[in-house]
Amino acid sequence: MKKILKLTFILFLICAVTAGILGGVNELTYRRIDEQNRIKTVKAYSSVLPADAYDEIDFAAAGVPETINKVTIDKISKAANGSGYVVESTFSGAQGSITMACGVDNNLRCTGISIIKHSETSGLGANAASSSEVGVNFRAQFVGQDGGIALKKSGGEIDALSGATITSTAVTKAVAVAIEAVGMLG
Amino acid sequence: MNIKKQFKEGLITNNPVLVQLIGMCATMAITTTLFNGVGMGLSVLIILTCCNVVVSALRKIIPNEIRLAIFVVIIAGFVTIVDLLLQAFIPALSEALGVFIPLIVVNCIIIGRAEAFCQKNTVGASFFDGIFQGLGYTCVLIIMCVVRELLGSGRFGGGLIDIANGFRFTLDGTGGGIQIFPADYGASILNLPFGGFLTLGTLIAVMQYALKKAAKKKELAEKAAAEAAEKEVED
Numbered sequence: 001m002k003k004i005l006k007l008t009f010i011l012f013l014i015c016a017v018t019a020g021i022l023g024g025v026n027e028l029t030y031r032r033i034d035e036q037n038r039i040k041t042v043k044a045y046s047s048v049l050p051a052d053a054y055d056e057i058d059f060a061a062a063g064v065p066e067t068i069n070k071v072t073i074d075k076i077s078k079a080a081n082g083s084g085y086v087v088e089s090t091f092s093g094a095q096g097s098i099t100m101a102c103g104v105d106n107n108l109r110c111t112g113i114s115i116i117k118h119s120e121t122s123g124l125g126a127n128a129a130s131s132s133e134v135g136v137n138f139r140a141q142f143v144g145q146d147g148g149i150a151l152k153k154s155g156g157e158i159d160a161l162s163g164a165t166i167t168s169t170a171v172t173k174a175v176a177v178a179i180e181a182v183g184m185l186g
Numbered sequence: 187m188n189i190k191k192q193f194k195e196g197l198i199t200n201n202p203v204l205v206q207l208i209g210m211c212a213t214m215a216i217t218t219t220l221f222n223g224v225g226m227g228l229s230v231l232i233i234l235t236c237c238n239v240v241v242s243a244l245r246k247i248i249p250n251e252i253r254l255a256i257f258v259v260i261i262a263g264f265v266t267i268v269d270l271l272l273q274a275f276i277p278a279l280s281e282a283l284g285v286f287i288p289l290i291v292v293n294c295i296i297i298g299r300a301e302a303f304c305q306k307n308t309v310g311a312s313f314f315d316g317i318f319q320g321l322g323y324t325c326v327l328i329i330m331c332v333v334r335e336l337l338g339s340g341r342f343g344g345g346l347i348d349i350a351n352g353f354r355f356t357l358d359g360t361g362g363g364i365q366i367f368p369a370d371y372g373a374s375i376l377n378l379p380f381g382g383f384l385t386l387g388t389l390i391a392v393m394q395y396a397l398k399k400a401a402k403k404k405e406l407a408e409k410a411a412a413e414a415a416e417k418e419v420e421d
């Protein structure tokens with residue numbers, strides 16, 4: 001009995017000290033982490049649809065379902081200058097889920113895409129998000145596309161990334177969904 | 187305490203990945219660009235050194251029955267600290283390594299060293315053990331990254347080196363690396379997870395061959411020395 005109390009006490013003490021230290025580190029870093037996340041989102045948004053500010057809208061109230069064609073819509077924001085909307089959505093890629101911001105203008109055409117988070121294969125699917133020439137060219141194809149967007153092999157205009165058909169298909173589908181969602185907003 | 191011996195053990199004769207065969211999951215998963223490899227290696231080195239020091243400092247008061255629970259608490263604490271610091275100050279690295287930073291908690295190198303070394307050795311020896319084992323791990327990661335990047339996509343130093351505007355090191359992971367031959371000619375199989383298995387398997391084989399050869403050489407030299415000594419006695 002005495003032994004078990006002693007063991008419990010030591011384990012408790014070590015856990016308490018660890019928790020205290022972690023609380024301190026969290027206190028020191030959480031503002032910076034929030035700031036980093038905010039900067040990243042703003043960067044992604046302004047690269048797909050330039051504007052000074054973005055106002056998040058309640059898309060569920062406007063009758064847009066949360067999931068369309070297995071693509072989950074996280075947020076829809078309206079550009080403050082009225083040029084269009086940015087749709088942030090999450091969907092499955094080849095390796096894990098992909099989070100993407102897609103700009104859609106008032107004529108229901110894509111103004112650009114930016115991948116915020118992904119875990120695709122480096123050198124193949126990851127090119128969809130990379131700043132390399134392949135990645136930039138891949139993303140540039142989406143600009144100006146309308147709701148009928150599709151990969152070349154399905155009769156559309158988008159060239160898939162070589163060796164990454166699943167990623168390319170997923171991104172293309174998500175862009176179509178983003179356009180559809182904005183269309184429902186009216 | 188024998189620093190020189192510990193150095194040799196950590197890097198070569200008792201290398202965590204190539205000889206002890208621990209910590210291989212993350213090794214295969216993240217070694218796709220040099221930036222990831224260096225970042226992961228240094229993160230493990232720092233966490234390993236901190237954990238080693240704390241575990242060996244507390245070794246007299248840690249009861250044997252609950253030592254594993256305590257090790258895990260200490261390791262998880264340091265991993266979380268490093269994870270938060272990376273998110274705050276090197277977000278690109280934190281993003282590239284993703285789930286593998288939190289997973290260092292269950293990386294067997296760290297708990298393995300706590301169990302096998304720090305429990306029985308002084309704080310100083312454990313400190314150097316952490317540094318050298320960490321270096322050994324980092325070296326393996328770097329070799330794997332260089333091989334996989336070069337043969338897989340014809341690049342060197344992805345994320346870490348940028349030559350677009352003159353040669354410079356990029357610490358935010360944006361560098362494109364040096365393209366040695368066009369990516370299309372690379373065996374992109376090496377970028378995939380099983381490319382990691384192939385590369386690691388080959389490295390382990392090379393290491394075992396070299397170690398065996400060195401051991402044999404040593405044996406021969408000892409034999410020759412013994413014969414020479416015998417001869418001297420006969421003379």
